[in-house]
Amino acid sequence: NLENFREKVYDYEHTENIQDHKEMPKYETDPYYKIRQTTGGPSKYFYPTKGEIFRPRDFTLLFLETDSVCLVTELQRINHRRILVFIGNGNGVIGYAKGKGIDYQSAFQNCYIQLKRNLIVIDLDPLLTNTGMLKARHNDYRLWIYPRGRPNYWGSMQIMHMLIYTGMYHCRFVVKSRKKDNYSLVYAFMEAVSQAKKPSVAAEMFGKKIAALSYHP
Structure with missing residues (x-):
C-alpha cells in the first residue's frame, strides 16, 4: 500500500509539474459542512x-x-x-x-x-450555622445533616466541599445510596440545606431561648 501511494504521488507530481512538495494539495473541510460552535467565554x-x-x-x-x-x-x-x-x-x-x-x-x-x-x-449565623437536623431524600439518595460543635466532613468529598462553600461548619452528615448519582446528590443537598435556620428563628419555632440552643457533641 505504501509503494502504491508513493507511485501515485510521483505520478501526480509529474503530471502537475510540481517541483516543491509544499505545493501539494492539502486537505480542506467541506464548505457545505456547518461547524456549529459558540463564541465567547x-x-x-x-x-x-x-x-x-x-x-x-x-x-x-x-x-x-x-x-x-x-x-x-x-x-x-x-x-x-x-x-x-x-x-x-x-x-x-x-x-x-x-x-x-x-x-x-x-x-x-x-x-x-x-x-x-x-x-x-441561606440565612446562616457564623457562630452557629446549623441548629437542628436537616433531612432530605431524592430517589435512592438519602442525606442527613446533624449539628455539631466541630465539623466532621468524613464520608464524601463532594458533600464536604459543598458544605464548606455553602458556609456550614457546625455539622456532620450521613449519606446513604446504593449507587453514585450526582444529580440526586445535588437535589437532596439543596433540599436539606435550604431548611437551615438562624438560632433566633429556631428559638421562636421551638419555644426556647437562644442560649438553650446547642449542638450534639
Missing part, C-alpha cells in the same frame, strides 16, 4: 445586571459530572454534551445548574445562564 453570562447585587469572584465552581447523551431518530443520531456544576461563595449563597449543548462550550454557556436563575440565599 461562557463566564460572561455570570455577571450582575441591573437590579442584581453579587460578586462573581467570591464564588467557587465545583464541576460535578459530565456525560454525553444521544437522541436517536429515524433519520439521524443527535449527540449532546451535558454537565452538572455547583457554586457557592462560602457565605450562604449557593446554586446549581445543568447545561446541555452540542459541544462543551455551549453546554457551559447554558450552564452559566442557569446559575444566575438558581441562586438561593
Whole structure:
C-alpha cells in the first residue's frame, strides 16, 4: 500500500509539474459542512445586571459530572454534551445548574445562564450555622445533616466541599445510596440545606431561648 501511494504521488507530481512538495494539495473541510460552535467565554453570562447585587469572584465552581447523551431518530443520531456544576461563595449563597449543548462550550454557556436563575440565599449565623437536623431524600439518595460543635466532613468529598462553600461548619452528615448519582446528590443537598435556620428563628419555632440552643457533641 505504501509503494502504491508513493507511485501515485510521483505520478501526480509529474503530471502537475510540481517541483516543491509544499505545493501539494492539502486537505480542506467541506464548505457545505456547518461547524456549529459558540463564541465567547461562557463566564460572561455570570455577571450582575441591573437590579442584581453579587460578586462573581467570591464564588467557587465545583464541576460535578459530565456525560454525553444521544437522541436517536429515524433519520439521524443527535449527540449532546451535558454537565452538572455547583457554586457557592462560602457565605450562604449557593446554586446549581445543568447545561446541555452540542459541544462543551455551549453546554457551559447554558450552564452559566442557569446559575444566575438558581441562586438561593441561606440565612446562616457564623457562630452557629446549623441548629437542628436537616433531612432530605431524592430517589435512592438519602442525606442527613446533624449539628455539631466541630465539623466532621468524613464520608464524601463532594458533600464536604459543598458544605464548606455553602458556609456550614457546625455539622456532620450521613449519606446513604446504593449507587453514585450526582444529580440526586445535588437535589437532596439543596433540599436539606435550604431548611437551615438562624438560632433566633429556631428559638421562636421551638419555644426556647437562644442560649438553650446547642449542638450534639
